[in-house]
Amino acid sequence: MANWVFHSLSRGIRTTRWPTDPETAAGVTPGRPRAGVGSAELAARCPTEALFPHDNGVGVDFGHCVHCQRCRHGDEALAWEQDFTWTSKPEQGREALPARFSRSIHVRYIDAGACGGCMGEIRLIDAPAYNMHRVGIFITATPRDADVLLVGGPVTEAMREPLRKAYEAMPEPKRVVAMGVCAINGGVFGTSFASAGGVAAEIPVDLVIPGCPPPPLAIIHALLAVTGRTEPAELVENP
Numbered sequence: 001m002a003n004w005v006f007h008s009l010s011r012g013i014r015t016t017r018w019p020t021d022p023e024t025a026a027g028v029t030p031g032r033p034r035a036g037v038g039s040a041e042l043a044a045r046c047p048t049e050a051l052f053p054h055d056n057g058v059g060v061d062f063g064h065c066v067h068c069q070r071c072r073h074g075d076e077a078l079a080w081e082q083d084f085t086w087t088s089k090p091e092q093g094r095e096a097l098p099a100r101f102s103r104s105i106h107v108r109y110i111d112a113g114a115c116g117g118c119m120g121e122i123r124l125i126d127a128p129a130y131n132m133h134r135v136g137i138f139i140t141a142t143p144r145d146a147d148v149l150l151v152g153g154p155v156t157e158a159m160r161e162p163l164r165k166a167y168e169a170m171p172e173p174k175r176v177v178a179m180g181v182c183a184i185n186g187g188v189f190g191t192s193f194a195s196a197g198g199v200a201a202e203i204p205v206d207l208v209i210p211g212c213p214p215p216p217l218a219i220i221h222a223l224l225a226v227t228g229r230t231e232p233a234e235l236v237e238n239p
């Protein structure tokens, strides 16, 4: 016990102060590409058509970027940025939750068919380095206590009904955040006999978090945006 106290005091506080201060710790994601100067050949390098030629260079549709990093290296490499303010609001997204939720929200996570990557990042927001409780975010085991439904993965056939039931069980006002490109539009899984594609095919979606998977700070950004404590960013960026 005494050793743990000494160890903790000697290490000091290691929890990130983001978004109050920039995140500078090594080992986090390299970020995501930014629109910039580039040719049609650069856009053609993207396997998911997230890059598109534009009059002034190459634009990025973050809703399709799977962070393969093909545009990060080689000729005409795009600049990457590590700002983590990735959350975007789709056209049909509702307004942020009322101000009384701004200091405390309860979140229910649903894996609607994710590959495991998104689930791994969700677990991390509760780790000491990110510590979601410092910004008033709490996980709840039941949708009946949830203010926000955070959904990862394409909606598989087996999860269509449970997802809809979970949404209906939530008290009003409620909001839905779709996490990762699979939850936005089906991602690499697309739509098929086994997959409905994105979450919006089944229930209303208020915010989306691009990324594959979105890193912990991007998830926290979304959960702050759902209460109006931070602003969503654009999903498509032109150069």
Ligand code: SF4
Binding pocket: 033, 045, 046, 047, 048, 049, 050, 051, 060, 064, 065, 066, 067, 068, 069, 070, 071, 072
């Ligand atoms: S990192 Fe994203 S935008 Fe760049 S090539 Fe890969 S999928 Fe396309």
Ligand code: SF4
Binding pocket: 113, 114, 115, 116, 117, 118, 152, 153, 154, 179, 180, 181, 182, 183, 187, 188, 211, 212, 213, 214
């Ligand atoms: S967005 Fe990426 S990490 Fe998340 S479920 Fe889809 S493939 Fe997996």
